[in-house]
Amino acid sequence: MNKIYLCLALLLAFSCNQVKEVKEEKVTEEVQEAIDPNYNPEAKLQELGIELSTPSAPVANYVNAVRTGNLIFLAGKGPRKADGENITGKLGADLTIEEGYEAARITGINQLSVLKAELGNLNKVKRIVKVKGMVNSMPDFTDQPKVVNGYSDLMVAVFGDKGKHARAAVGMGALPSNIAIEVEMIVEVYE
DSSP: HHHHHHHHHHHHHHHHHHHHHHHHHHHHHHHHHHTTTTOOHHHHHHHHTOOOOOOOOSSSSOOEEEEEEEEEEEEOOOOOOTOOOBBBBBBBTBHHHHHHHHHHHHHHHHHHHHHHHSSSGGGGGEEEEEEEEEEEEOTTTOOOHHHHHHHHHHHHHHHHHGOOEEEEEEEEEEOHHHHHHHHEEEEEOOO
């Protein structure tokens, strides 16, 4: 009788192992199928004429990015231009919506520089999950979403549908060094 139980136990263990291997193979195949063969954010940046730079160092006691599992949380960045100067001023007083849009786009390029430094290759981005855009604006300025579109439009241009994200676009009474906009982002990546 003990031999029968031992045979049944071995048969059950073997079957479970086979099921596990089949599931693992299926998950791997699903991941491969989920990756669009035309998905290439690195090539898209070149096509758009965008050159990424070395990310600026944090200005206080924090880091540019923190990874936990498959998520990367990017600290807020602002519109630092290639010459090292920030775009400053308040929307609704010093800057137009178009100037704010461009400041948001530059902020997006800066965040992509941080992301590339973290990952080594932007093709590892699975999805832009969440964007929080904080716009330095006058109390009566209500077009923050039009400004933050400069950032969102860039993410979609680079990552396609994977760049579409949840978002907040809010007005702030002031931002550090009077920058026009600050944006933080959450990104899901492939392992």
